[in-house]
Amino acid sequence: NAGVTQTPKFQVLKTGQSMTLQCAQDMNHEYMSWYRQDPGMGLRLIHYSVGAGITDQGEVPNGYNVSRSTTEDFPLRLLSAAPSQTSVYFCASSYNVRGYGYTFGSGTRLTVV
Amino acid sequence: DQQVKQNSPSLSVQEGRISILNCDYTNSMFDYFLWYKKYPAEGPTFLISISSIKDKNEDGRFTVFLNKSAKHLSLHIVPSQPGDSAVYFCAAPRDFGNEKLTFGTGTRLTIIP
Numbered sequence: 001n002a003g004v005t006q007t008p009k010f011q012v013l014k015t016g017q018s019m020t021l022q023c024a025q026d027m028n029h030e031y032m033s034w035y036r037q038d039p040g041m042g043l044r045l046i047h048y049s050v051g052a053g054i055t056d057q058g059e060v061p062n063g064y065n066v067s068r069s070t071t072e073d074f075p076l077r078l079l080s081a082a083p084s085q086t087s088v089y090f091c092a093s094s095y096n097v098r099g100y101g102y103t104f105g106s107g108t109r110l111t112v113v
Numbered sequence: 114d115q116q117v118k119q120n121s122p123s124l125s126v127q128e129g130r131i132s133i134l135n136c137d138y139t140n141s142m143f144d145y146f147l148w149y150k151k152y153p154a155e156g157p158t159f160l161i162s163i164s165s166i167k168d169k170n171e172d173g174r175f176t177v178f179l180n181k182s183a184k185h186l187s188l189h190i191v192p193s194q195p196g197d198s199a200v201y202f203c204a205a206p207r208d209f210g211n212e213k214l215t216f217g218t219g220t221r222l223t224i225i226p
Contacts, residue, residue: 004156031212040122042202042218043157050212058213090156094212099145101159102214 002026006091006105013081013112021076021108023091029103030096032074033058034066036087037107043090049074050096081112116140117205119217127225132190134220136203139184143205147214148177148188151200160201161188190222198224 007022025032034046035058045058047066055066063085065077074093078085088109092102118137126132136146144165149157163170163177163186170177176189190197200219207213 033213035216040218042119043204043214043216045207045213045215048213056213059207059215092156096212098212099147099162099164101147101149101162103159104149104156106156107154 004091004093004103004105006089006108008108009106011108011110013078013110015081015083015112017081019078019081021078021089021091021110023074023076023105024072025074025091025093025103026072027093027095027103028071029093030071031094031102032068033092033102034064034074034076035090035092036060037090038087046076046089078110083112086110086112115218116143116207116215117203117217119201119203119220121220122218123221123223125223125225126193128195129192132188132193132197132222132224134188134190134201134203134222136186136188136217137184138186138205140205141181141184145206146177146179146186147204148175149202149204149216151202151219157202193222193224195224195226198222 004025035043049055049068091105094102147162148160151157179186204214204216207215
């Protein structure tokens with residue numbers, strides 16, 4: 001039972017480059033989310049999905065795109081990387097049960113130079 | 114605006130004693146709250162939750178207390194163990210009726226042997 005798998009674990013990008021952070025879960029969870037963690041700011045929601053084909057914006061969506069074509073996968077795309085996007089990114093998934101805790105992946109540490 | 118606040122960035126506690134982590138919130142419509150624990154280089158792990166219809170929820174060494182009139186919740190760990198050293202986040206759904214979570218900025222707990 002792999003849970004939530006994120007790839008890559010580390011990435012260095014040049015300003016202006018694009019890339020996709022991958023996230024897959026094998027628990028048949030309806031909900032999936034992307035968060036970024038920055039020092040002193042906790043975890044901030046980037047984008048969110050309640051099921052295949054349905055996505056919504058979170059607190060800090062600018063510069064990021066998502067899609068959810070399957071229940072299992074929820075990739076996060078950086079369109080044109082900026083130094084402000086240097087962060088640790090976490091993908092999470094959950095059942096559609098009120099108060100059920102999210103399962104998080106181990107994170108992707110992204111540096112934009 | 115920060116709807117969930119953890120005002121203590123760090124806390125040190127002797128092994129075997131009680132650890133108390135605090136969290137304040139501003140939105141009286143929050144109907145449940147969660148606590149997550151995070152070790153370095155790992156994703157957050159769901160620890161315990163509490164519904165707003167309760168004032169206490171217990172799971173082994175972990176107890177969460179909710180004071181709705183003060184808009185305050187706390188996590189008690191008794192007895193504290195070295196493996197409890199981690200960053201603890203409290204979280205609540207951003208809007209009533211959905212599962213988008215907003216997180217506090219976290220408290221780093223250090224258990225002193």
